[in-house]
Amino acid sequence: MHDVRLVREDPAAFDAALARRGASASATALLALDEQRRQTIAAAQAAQARRNELSKAIGQAKAKGDGATAEALMRDVAALKERLPALASEEQRLGSKFETALAALPNLPLADVPDGVDEADNQLVHERGRKPVFDFAVREHADIGPPLGLDFETGAAIAGARFTLVRGHAARLGRALGQFGLDVLTRDHGYEEVMPPLLVRQDAVYGVGQLPKFEEDLFKTTDGRYLISTSEVSLTNIVREKILRADELPLRFTALTPCFRSEAGAAGRDTRGFIRQHQFDKAEMVSIVEPDRSEAEHERMTAAAEDVLTRLELPFRRMKLCAGDMGFAAARTYDLEVWLPGQDRYREVSSCSTCTDFQARRMNARYRPEGEPAGATGNQKGPTRFVHTLNGSGLVVGRIMVAILENYQQADGAVAVPAVLQPYLGGLNRLEPR
Structure with missing residues (x-):
């Protein structure tokens, strides 16, 4: 707003x-x-x-x-x-x-956001990591995954297109990734772990800017609630209709949850494989900060997402999105794109955005600046300001699994396990195909 x-x-x-x-x-x-x-x-x-x-x-x-x-x-x-x-x-x-x-109006882009209409106009900020070199024919994850437990056919038979049954080694890898992501974000980057509701009211979805414009992208229940498309919805609304003290800020939250998206308008895109699903798990990051700290917080949040990829030893690049390619509520967005050798291209695995006070106005989320009088009745009086909100993907389990399958693939069909994940898999260093 x-x-x-x-x-x-x-x-x-x-x-x-x-x-x-x-x-x-x-x-x-x-x-x-x-x-x-x-x-x-x-x-x-x-x-x-x-x-x-x-x-x-x-x-x-x-x-x-x-x-x-x-x-x-x-x-x-x-x-x-x-x-x-x-x-x-x-x-x-x-x-x-x-x-x-x-x-109905989107957030305004910050001054440093490049002009442009789509991803072709996004700007490269930097590249990190080394692309792997193979001495055998490289395969895509959709071919590597089934012997490891990505069961596309059974998932579709149970629930329809864009659903996958994950079992065996793939299920263990997914669980390890989720736990690893939470550990990095909470232990090393100061995010507080939350187990939020997966079903939310209409005003919560409106508060982050997904309603009214993007209702077709959401799954709605018969009682008027919505399945979250990302835990950003639940986490950001923690401060809805609240007046915070300045000394309570910054607030940093993370949650590993299922996410549900209708993928409206995605017909014909990524129909093969595990890239674009109606249901997936993601460790989200949300920050609530004072306005003069949101610039630094955006860099901090994006660096946390980059740290996850660096520890997994995945080659990636940071892109600054152009004005026409940003999400509705974003004032600036950095996308992290990981290299997929099977597709011979970079694909987005994380998106970190600062929304300035756009979401806070919709949620009426405020704080009282340091030194301002609270008034005779405590925190109900005195001048307040809207907080700034930020959100980012700390680790999207499905897409990072895709990146691991393609970057760590072996000639015999096995997949090597990144060193940081091996403790989460009982010391297992290879996923053997069945």
């Missing part, structure tokens, strides 16, 4: 920033609606004030025994009484229309 005051102060700059995102909305239309709303509020307030004045005057007329004047004033009050509900209804209608229009 945007601060409408910024739109009023510089509508041309707002339009220019929206244009970078490919959004067709304009500040002019938004401000026209805002002006209608404000005029209606002013009219309602004036009508109520006039009613109060007339009511007082009626009492004074009656006290003087001036019945004719009192009768005339009572007719005016009756007319106002009839008008006020209509004004209130119009105020509500325009307010709802204005909020809907504002909620």
Whole structure:
């Protein structure tokens, strides 16, 4: 959600920033609606004030025994009484229309975000690690995986396309990856582990910016709840409708959860293999910080995700996404892409975004700056500011499993186990095909 005051102060700059995102909305239309709303509020307030004045005057007329004047004033009050509900209804209608229009607009890109419309315009920040060299014909994970326990056919038979039954060595590898990711993020990067709800209310999904625009990407239950597409939804909403103390910040959360995505619009993309699934496990990172610390926190979070890949000895690169390729709530996004030798290309395995105060405004998540007075009733009074929120993929189990299968594949069909994962697999250093 945007601060409408910024739109009023510089509508041309707002339009220019929206244009970078490919959004067709304009500040002019938004401000026209805002002006209608404000005029209606002013009219309602004036009508109520006039009613109060007339009511007082009626009492004074009656006290003087001036019945004719009192009768005339009572007719005016009756007319106002009839008008006020209509004004209130119009105020509500325009307010709802204005909020809907504002909620449909994406976050504005930060100044250093490159211009562009899609992934072809993203910028390389750096590359890390060495690409493996093979002396045999390299295979894709979709061919390596089935003898190790990636059962695509049974998964589809049970649940349909884009579901996979994972068993045996592949299941053990997935469990090891999840535990490893949590350990790195909690032990070495200071994230607090959380076990959040997987089903959330509509306002939680709205708070992170996935509603109303992206409802078709979500799975909705019969009672109106939504299955989380990422634990970012649950973790970020921990601070919903709260006023935090400055000394409580930063807050850093991580959770390893199943994630559910309808993959609307993905027809024909990655239909083979384990890359794009309706259900997958992911260790997510969420940070809640003061505004002046969000820049440093974005780098810190992305470095944590890079540390996971570095320890797994997977070659990867960091990309800064262009304005047209970022997610709806993001103001800047770094994607980490790992090298897949079987596909002979880099594929995204982590996305780390700073959302500035965009999500916080939708959730009404605030903090009281250090040194500001709390007021006579504690933390319910005194000036507050919106927090900044950040989120990132610490470890997406399925995609990292794909990367391991392809980068650690052996000529005989086995897959070597990265050294850091061997303790999680009882010392096993090779996954043998069956």
